[in-house]
Amino acid sequence: MPEVFNSSKARLSQDQPLPQTQSQPQAQPLSESPVEISVLEPRGGKFSSFVCKPNWIRFKTEEEGEKIILLLRQHIVTNVPWVIAAIVMIIAPSILSYFPLLSFLPVRFQLMGVIFWYLLTLAFIFERFLGWFYNIFIVTDRRIIDIDFVGLLYRQVDECHFDDVQSLTFSQGGFVRAIFDYGYVLIQTAAEIENIQFEDVPDPAGVTKIIESLIPTHNSP
Amino acid sequence: MDLQTLFSGPLIWFVAKIFVLIGLGVYVAFAIIVVRQVQLMMDTAHLGLERVLTLIAWLHLLAAIGLFALAFLFL
Numbered sequence: 001m002p003e004v005f006n007s008s009k010a011r012l013s014q015d016q017p018l019p020q021t022q023s024q025p026q027a028q029p030l031s032e033s034p035v036e037i038s039v040l041e042p043r044g045g046k047f048s049s050f051v052c053k054p055n056w057i058r059f060k061t062e063e064e065g066e067k068i069i070l071l072l073r074q075h076i077v078t079n080v081p082w083v084i085a086a087i088v089m090i091i092a093p094s095i096l097s098y099f100p101l102l103s104f105l106p107v108r109f110q111l112m113g114v115i116f117w118y119l120l121t122l123a124f125i126f127e128r129f130l131g132w133f134y135n136i137f138i139v140t141d142r143r144i145i146d147i148d149f150v151g152l153l154y155r156q157v158d159e160c161h162f163d164d165v166q167s168l169t170f171s172q173g174g175f176v177r178a179i180f181d182y183g184y185v186l187i188q189t190a191a192e193i194e195n196i197q198f199e200d201v202p203d204p205a206g207v208t209k210i211i212e213s214l215i216p217t218h219n220s221p
Numbered sequence: 222m223d224l225q226t227l228f229s230g231p232l233i234w235f236v237a238k239i240f241v242l243i244g245l246g247v248y249v250a251f252a253i254i255v256v257r258q259v260q261l262m263m264d265t266a267h268l269g270l271e272r273v274l275t276l277i278a279w280l281h282l283l284a285a286i287g288l289f290a291l292a293f294l295f296l
Binding site for chain 1: 270277
């Protein structure tokens, strides 16, 4: 005869805790659990691409009491192309000295040309470094900020409060991005700026999780 | 005096010097813009390297001005 009701099992279930609700999900792999912002340790230095809770950074539109959670830049590997170009520029005069391309010029012109070439190389390295160093993405406890410097004197600062975030996605494609773990984070907003995109940032999955953790914290009563 | 004689002497290098000075003058203007660019970046965000980057920008400008002066004097 099939079991209809077992009182001993029913009595035992009364002593057991209630099953977990949606607010307390079952144990998940650590990589999928939400990030607790308060336990994030400060991480990264002045030249890092992924800086967690930096205490030496200030930005122009910073509000009173606002805390910076993340400072992100493009992954340092993205600098390799221009570094290689700079190395070629540095050694070019030495190599070209074996080829008499400029021998028709007087020596004083050749000397000026070499000095100018190294000055140009310095400017090239400096400009590319500045472009990498100051194009940053900031995540605070209140909003997300994207600071872009385009060209020499054009700056664009996009910001979005967590209230306006509609969706978060990240992507990571290609051999180099997979090896060095960097990619894109796209934040779709309901603000005037429709999208904020973090380009080639390290650990895009981790960045997404941190931002996701901040959104319910910011919206909680 | 034919063209070959006219331009094979010191005149051609004087003309070349003028062009070099014009080019270096443009470069000095670029160096000034770089200094302003660095100031603009630091005004937007303080990231810990302000002194070093300002120093490099100013040294670059001084080097450009120095090269312009050298070209004016010695070319």
